[in-house]
Every structure is written in structure tokens, then in C-alpha cells.
Amino acid sequence: MKYIGAVMLLSIGMQAQAQFGVIQDKDGYTNVREGAGISRKIADKVQDGEVVYTWEQEGEWCNINYHRKNEIESGFVHRSRIKMINTFEKIKVRQQTETNVVFQQDSVTVMFTTRPFVEKDHQVHHGKSEEGFSFVEKIDGNDFYGCDGGLPTREYNTFTIQIGNRAVVVPEKAIRDLYQPNPELTEVFYDRKNDRLYITASNSDGAGGYEVLFRFDHGVYTKRAIYYGF
Known part of the structure; x- marks a missing residue:
């Protein structure tokens, strides 16, 4: 039980920063940028409803992982375009x-x-x-x-x-x-x-x-x- 407790505490600490989210954008998609900022180059797009994994925020931008052709990619999405799963x-x-x-x-x-x-x-x-x-x-x-x-x-x-x-x-x-x-x-x-x-x-x-x-x-x-x- 001590081992389970240690794993739980470690996971809780990580989940405070990393968690699942779902893209919500009335345009049907949102842009993924190479860095945190509207001026940064658009690297990809993720569709409305797509599940992503969010890491730390840089200002108004979330560092995310998302799936593309069986690979895990990363980039930045504005936080207003992500609904965190734990808010449901x-x-x-x-x-x-x-x-x-x-x-x-x-x-x-x-x-x-x-x-x-x-x-x-x-x-x-x-x-x-x-x-x-x-x-x-x-x-x-x-x-x-x-x-x-x-x-x-x-x-x-x-x-x-x-x-x-x-x-x-x-x-x-x-x-x-x-x-x-x-x-x-x-x-x-x-x-x-x-x-x-x-x-x-x-x-x-x-x-x-x-x-x-x-x-x-x-x-x-x-x-x-x-x-x-x-």
C-alpha cells in the first residue's frame, strides 16, 4: 500500500500540469504552432473534438501532444481552444x-x-x-x-x-x-x-x-x- 500511495502522489503531482483535453473550436479546427505566440509559424491543425494531452502553459498557450498518422506530435495551441477533460x-x-x-x-x-x-x-x-x-x-x-x-x-x-x-x-x-x-x-x-x-x-x-x-x-x-x- 505504501508503494501504491507513492505512485498516486507522483501521479497527482504530474497531473497538476499534464492532463487530457479536447479541442473546441467553432471553425472546426485550430492551429498548432511551433512555439507559444500568435506570431509563431503554424505547423499543423487539430480538428474540433480531437483529444490532446496538455503539458505546461506558456502564458496563454498550451504545449500539447496529439496524434498524427500513428505518431505523437507536439506543438502549441491557445488555451481558449482546449476544454480540459477534468472540467466536465x-x-x-x-x-x-x-x-x-x-x-x-x-x-x-x-x-x-x-x-x-x-x-x-x-x-x-x-x-x-x-x-x-x-x-x-x-x-x-x-x-x-x-x-x-x-x-x-x-x-x-x-x-x-x-x-x-x-x-x-x-x-x-x-x-x-x-x-x-x-x-x-x-x-x-x-x-x-x-x-x-x-x-x-x-x-x-x-x-x-x-x-x-x-x-x-x-x-x-x-x-x-x-x-x-x-
Whole structure:
């Protein structure tokens, strides 16, 4: 428990500066600039509704990460164009342990459990580094998140989401390559105006640490975003 507490304190400190946001711009997109300032060169554009990961601010400008063609890019966006995920309605934690958690508020319920990772239940492919060291390269044929070369110890098990009378399905592809989940570092937010649910988590720790966001629009899973906040 002392270890979990230390991880939580570290994550809380990082989240004070780094967090998920969503682009909100009536023009349908906003410009990404190379530096903090209206005079800086436009490097790219991000679409309205796109999920980004924000770092420190420089004046009125946010340093962000965003996805482009399976790569993580960075740049600066004016803070008025980003709605921070944690400013939406936060769904309260009702039960929580090291292995599972229940969130519930009004018509929204989110529950998930985790389980031990059992190597014999998976196809684990090992690679070798240039120095000749063996490492875990793929699990079940996929790249994976949560470990830096070693085997994971835990994985997601069940996910249950209810919004009103709608049972929301979390597809296997959304969670199957994600390991070392942290129920204690998971939060749920609901954008009632747009009927959009967000689940965010800081999973694993150290070199294997990652930040993940799941998004559900009108009761349907639509996307996930993964960044490296550690």
C-alpha cells in the first residue's frame, strides 16, 4: 500500500500540469504552432473534438501532444481552444480496491475489474536487444503498453458501463493490449450536453507508464488516446 500511495502522489503531482483535453473550436479546427505566440509559424491543425494531452502553459498557450498518422506530435495551441477533460462532471467513486473500482452518479455507472496476467493464457514473443538481452516484444501478436521489456503482472478483466437505460459495450480491442491498470488512478467524466463519457487512467509506472483515455459518444465506444505522461 505504501508503494501504491507513492505512485498516486507522483501521479497527482504530474497531473497538476499534464492532463487530457479536447479541442473546441467553432471553425472546426485550430492551429498548432511551433512555439507559444500568435506570431509563431503554424505547423499543423487539430480538428474540433480531437483529444490532446496538455503539458505546461506558456502564458496563454498550451504545449500539447496529439496524434498524427500513428505518431505523437507536439506543438502549441491557445488555451481558449482546449476544454480540459477534468472540467466536465466528475463521476464519484463508490467502491475501490487495488483490483477493481465502481463509479456511480445519477444515471451513470462505470465498473471494471482487473486480474493477474497469466503467461500461459497468452502468446508471448521475445526479442533480443543489440546487446543480446531478451525482452518481451509482443503479446498475442500486438505491441503493448504498461511494461518496458518485461512481462506484465495484471490486465483488465471486465468492464461494465450503464448510461441511463443503455448498456455500453467496451470492445476487447480497446483494452486487450493495455497492461498494469491502476483502478486507484482512474477517473470518469461525463459531458452531459454532448452525451459523451470519458474514462482516463494513469497506468503502470516508471518507464512503462502511460496515460489512456477512452471516449464514448451517445453510448457507443468511439476512440481511445494514449500518451506518455510519466
